[in-house]
Amino acid sequence: MKGSRAMKRLACGAAGLMLVLALLPGCAGSTPATATAAGTTAAATPSVEPSAVKTTIRIASLKGPTTMGLVKLTSDAEAGQGKQDYEASMYGTPDEIVPQLMKGDVDVALLPANLASVLYNKLEATPGSQLEVAAINTLGMLEVLESGDTVKTIADLKGKTIYSTGKGASPEYVLDYLLKQNGLDPATDVSVEYKSEATEVAAVLASTPGAIGVLPQPYVTVLKAKSPAIRTALTLTDEWAKLTKDSQMVTGVLVVRRAFADANPAAFADFLTDYKASTEFTNTNPAQAAPLIAAVGIVPSAQVAEAAIPACNITYIVGAALKTTLSGYLKVLFAADPASVGGSLPGDDFYFGS
Structure with a gap:
């Protein structure tokens, strides 16, 4: 089962974080926090007929809250309980993920919200690399x-x-x-x-x-x-x-390569179902999620992870609410500096399911 390799990748990618945290005075026993986004609405995951054979879905995420919302999915994958075959890797900076998206070596990525727009504008002319945003996973933190x-x-x-x-x-x-x-x-x-x-x-x-x-x-x-x-x-x-009372500050989003989503609609729908459940697990069961977060090395201890979860604004926003929330945020950034979103606002095809 490739899910077992997913947790190993997350743990290895976090080793550098653990080392640096250990250098902070007294931080060897602490862990960051994660918060629930109160009052947000999430549209239902699209209903697609389940696939008979498991599809490998390659996921790239960043150290921090976005991966804190992913740990239940990777833990279930390791135990053979994922709806599909998930291979997850965690990185320290977006620069490590972008080349893999461009080459098609990653199917799904968890990225800063504005970077998703920049890549959309940059990759639209690159066959097979076009991106869609499928979910908002973190708000302001x-x-x-x-x-x-x-x-x-x-x-x-x-x-x-x-x-x-x-x-x-x-x-x-x-x-x-x-x-x-x-x-x-x-x-x-x-x-x-x-x-x-x-x-x-x-x-x-x-x-x-x-x-x-x-x-x-x-x-x-x-x-x-x-x-x-x-x-x-x-x-x-x-x-x-x-x-900006008419928009929210969006921190992170989940993007998918359009070619992958189009070729594997049932598998991607399964992934979204599992990912939604994973984010909800982290927010509603912090005591159970905390050991998983510590185990992959995001923070140095379960105690710190549990304390941090309520402050990280981990969420799952899809569908119409995704488009309204993210487009409002990008419009504010665009008005301030067009380069911040890649020179132009994304079209409707930027939003998965539109």
Whole structure:
């Protein structure tokens, strides 16, 4: 059963995360958090006749909440209980996943929301590489952290150095948008130093008094648990809501290669059913999901994982709600900087099932 290899891949991909977390003062026993998106509606998974022979579905995900919502699916696959044959691999950055999507070596990927739009625009001319978004899997989970007490508003970031991850992805464009909307020029009024992974930002915050950084969950929960001097100065979801009441901040989405979905409709429908159940399991059974999250190395302990789950905004939004929510978010980014979504807004064929 190839599902057994899925968990091994996740665990191996997380080894680097475990090592860096161990370098944070006292973080060896902590775990990040994950939150449920309250009040969101999810359309039913399309009904398709089940396939008789299991199809191998190659899944690429990122360290953090998106994979925290995937662990029940991979655990069931390892036990031979998946509706299809799932091979899952976890990576530290989107840059490791993109080439595989372009070559067709991955069927399904969990990516930053704006990057999905960028790739849609980039890959439309590449046969077999066209992408569709099938689900929103995480909503806003970015926070501005400070080892101090000087930041109360976005305007207070003027003249500061901010450490962040996600250059070219949602963290960069959300931060730029919020800075501009609050009268700050991201190029001159602040200095943003981008790190390749969230664990690097966490390490700087843990070791540098007065440092300011942008981190996603579950790294926020891990860091604050072991470094009491670090506080949440701002929640970017709240700052977004103050400016754009008609849209939500979307962090992550699940994309599928159109050629794969078209060729394997029943298998992909089975995957969506299993994935929805997996996200619901993580949110509604945190005590049971936590050991699975720790076992694949996303966080260093089940205790930390359980504490983090409520803050990670793991969700499953599909169908009409997916299109409304994601298109609203992308429109805001596009108005602020067209490059943030790949130069143009995606067409209707960007949304699976449209």
